[in-house]
Amino acid sequence: MGRLNGRRAEAREQGLKVNVAILGAGRIAIHMAETLTNMAADERYADLIAPYAVAARDADRAAAFAAQHGFPVSYGSYEELLADPNVDLVYIATPHSLHAEQGIACLEAGKNILVEKSFTANAAQARDLLAAADRTGLLCTEAIWTRYMPSRAMIDGIVASGRIGEVRAINANLCYPVSGKARMTDPALAGGALLDVGVYPLNFIDMVMGGHGETPITRIDTSMMPYETGVDAQNATTLYYAGGANGGDGANGEAASVTSNTPGVMATAVSSMLCASDRDGVIWGTDGYIVCRNINNVEAIDVYGADHALAEHIDVPAQLTGYEYEVAAAANAILDGRGECAEMPHADTLRIMELMDALRARWGLRYPFE
Secondary structure, three states: OOOOOOOHHHHHHHOOOEEEEEEOOOHHHHHHHHHHHHHHOOOOOOOOEEEEEEEOOOHHHHHHHHHHHOOOEEEOOHHHHHHOOOOOEEEEOOOHHHHHHHHHHHHHOOOEEEEEOOOOOOHHHHHHHHHHHHHHOOOEEEEOHHHOOHHHHHHHHHHHHOOOOOEEEEEEEEEOOOOOOHHHHOHHHOOOHHHHHHHHHHHHHHHHOOOOOOOOEEEEEEEEEEOOOOOEEEEEEEEEEOOOOOOOEOOOOOEOOOOOOOOOEEEEEEEEOOOOOOOOEEEEEOOEEEEEEOOOOOOEEEEEEOOOOEEEEEEOOOOOOOOHHHHHHHHHHHHHOOOOOOOOOHHHHHHHHHHHHHHHHHHOOOOOOO
16 A cells, blocks of 8 residues: 555644646646645645655656756656655556556555546556456546546536536537647557547546436447558547437447437547647537537636527636646545545546547557457
8 A cells, every 4th residue: 555545644743745746747747746845835735745756767857847847856768756755656658558567666666646648548457457456456547638637527517507508519629739749640649530539539528428428328429540650640420328219339339229219319439649729529419519729728618509509608717728627636534544536536537548449449459459
């Protein structure tokens, strides 16, 4: 068990904080470092977490990173991080293909983990990592920040209020011109649009549908345009959720069991690493619709009536960077002795990984290590 797991009262009494270490020193690690230093200076989080260490495969790079961001400790290898008894939570900021191996190593060394999306490269790896979390009893949670942000509850509240009537369709897209980044096009690193940006539209849809897989997917239509390396450059998917009008095959090919006489929900997800898009998430209902500006970090929510008149514009509250919510959720889970975060439970992570596996299977896209 970790140093602070399940010891909230003791930690508060002794003034102990959750020491966070970053595994990796790339672009996303920089964003997390900025988040941690901002949290340490913010009265809402200053007593909860401490920016503690960074580990990279190059000691000079790690030392420079630590000095730049005010981290007291740096390591020139990942093994040194695993050996430090003062590390409470490791944020894994490496390519998708490394998450499972590194996550299991952290857990077996007694470290709780916050794993950057995509959680792993495929569902088999996800099962192995989650099994390690079960064995060790430590926290293991996926760092898909949109699941933890206040905007999620805001959107859920509007949908639940009935202001747009019954939800009948959802559309979500996220596209960035990032094919110039080597890891994005490398099959050996599980590159491609799907795992890096496509995971956000799928999660947006899943959250609107209530999460937890409560409404089964009864049919999938999907296609992709390959990059010259074979990974997906762009992709489009339509998901049909259970209802009297829907039939066909489920996500894993089984015949769906449809028990409702009400119409189902049709949801479309688009992602690309070749172009820029509006990044909107739109929820269409029988009495109106909701437009969420930038599903990767919702900035504002517009509610429209069936007459297309703007009924309400809602700005999302200011935040430090947006990563603070997942860090705080993970830290609190550790102090409470929980192995998962309610915002992104293991079952939800695994279901999204299985869905992405199903999409790649239909595209005929396999990574070299599979």
